[in-house]
Amino acid sequence: MTTLLQVDNLQQTFLLQQGLRKVPFEALRGVSFSLQAGRALALVGESGCGKSTTARVITRMHEPTAGRVLLHGQDVTELKSRRALKAYRKSLQMVFQDPFGSLNPTRSVRHHLTRPLRLHQPALKRRQLQQQLEALLELVELGDPGMLDKYPHQMSGGQRQRVNLARALAVEPEVLIADEPTSMLDVSIRMDMLNLFRKLKAERQLGLLYITHDIATAQYVAEDTAVMYAGQIVEYGPTASVIDHPSHDYTRLLLSSVPDPTRSFAELAAEESDFRERADRIRQQSRAAGSDYEKVAEGHYCLRQAVTQQKEALC
Numbered sequence: 431m432t433t434l435l436q437v438d439n440l441q442q443t444f445l446l447q448q449g450l451r452k453v454p455f456e457a458l459r460g461v462s463f464s465l466q467a468g469r470a471l472a473l474v475g476e477s478g479c480g481k482s483t484t485a486r487v488i489t490r491m492h493e494p495t496a497g498r499v500l501l502h503g504q505d506v507t508e509l510k511s512r513r514a515l516k517a518y519r520k521s522l523q524m525v526f527q528d529p530f531g532s533l534n535p536t537r538s539v540r541h542h543l544t545r546p547l548r549l550h551q552p553a554l555k556r557r558q559l560q561q562q563l564e565a566l567l568e569l570v571e572l573g574d575p576g577m578l579d580k581y582p583h584q585m586s587g588g589q590r591q592r593v594n595l596a597r598a599l600a601v602e603p604e605v606l607i608a609d610e611p612t613s614m615l616d617v618s619i620r621m622d623m624l625n626l627f628r629k630l631k632a633e634r635q636l637g638l639l640y641i642t643h644d645i646a647t648a649q650y651v652a653e654d655t656a657v658m659y660a661g662q663i664v665e666y667g668p669t670a671s672v673i674d675h676p677s678h679d680y681t682r683l684l685l686s687s688v689p690d691p692t693r694s695f696a697e698l699a700a701e702e703s704d705f706r707e708r709a710d711r712i713r714q715q716s717r718a719a720g721s722d723y724e725k726v727a728e729g730h731y732c733l734r735q736a737v738t739q740q741k742e743a744l745c
């Protein structure tokens with residue numbers, strides 16, 4: 431396996447204004463993982479746990495308070511020159527949650543895709559450019575070349591997200607970060623999109639970081655899963671092992687929140703308040719800082735919980 435990107439003990443502290451005082455808030459507390467060529471890692475956790483902050487630090491939108499991000503072993507948090515940063519941004523691209531907000535409404539698909547192609551290959555002749563534009567559409571399964579002259583408002587959410595993906599792939603990145611790429615799409619097309627990510631990852635040997643709050647979708651895309659809570663990875667390992675044998679109470683909580691379609695509303699409602707109480711207790715306990723991981727199975731690790739607790743019977 432070729433390691434493309436390593437994230438090593440990332441810390442991110444924000445200073446929040448509270449009245450006249452500035453109070454530190456630790457959004458990331460020692461996040462580490464690596465991405466391999468042709469494999470995906472799902473970074474899973476509920477809102478506010480630090481998923482997008484991790485992505486923003488990796489893409490250099492934020493300077494980390496501490497920790498390193500290494501691409502092919504080189505620390506990119508130290509890159510300063512415009513040239514080095516530009517090269518890094520070519521190697522690593524990102525697809526965001528909102529497919530509409532990421533596109534300029536006054537510009538056509540052709541415009542959105544021509545820019546990165548020209549940046550990446552300045553010597554492209556007109557005919558070659560047209561061929562490459564069409565190849566990009568094929569790649570993201572938007573085959574019809576007429577699509578090039580459409581504007582964002584003339585496309586569906588799924589088509590817009592495919593254009594975003596094509597734009598990211600135009601510079602032939604090695605690493606792709608997809609931050610909740612399907613959460614604003616209609617449920618009926620989410621699976622197609624996830625399958626597309628899976629196909630592209632394998633074909634292009636991408637190192638994919640798939641960010642989601644929905645642990646159930648991780649298994650469709652990602653070989654490995656890291657579960658995050660309150661700025662820490664609480665459990666990580668092969669996706670099947672994490673989902674089938676969750677070890678941290680918080681992972682078990684996340685899995686138990688996935689709706690079970692076979693159970694009636696009345697049944698679920700009866701358990702609701704009991705569930706909430708246990709969920710609050712688990713969240714509270716899972717906040718404790720730690721850096722000591724125990725091995726659960728091959729490649730599967732769990733953050734040692736500060737107090738040895740009776741495992742909550744959640745799933």
Ligand SMILES: Nc1ncnc2c1ncn2[C@@H]1O[C@H](COP(=O)(O)OP(=O)(O)OP(=O)(O)O)[C@@H](O)[C@H]1O
Pocket residue numbers: 444445446455457475476477478479480481482483484643
């Ligand atoms: N620039 C910032 N200044 C201060 N606090 C921030 C900043 N960016 C993020 N935070 C805080 O850091 C925490 C993590 O935010 P982040 O956006 O990483 O969460 P997330 O896991 O991506 O959540 P979601 O699933 O809702 O997108 C949140 O409490 C957020 O309010």
Ligand SMILES: [Mg+2]
Pocket residue numbers: 481482483609
């Ligand atoms: Mg986010």
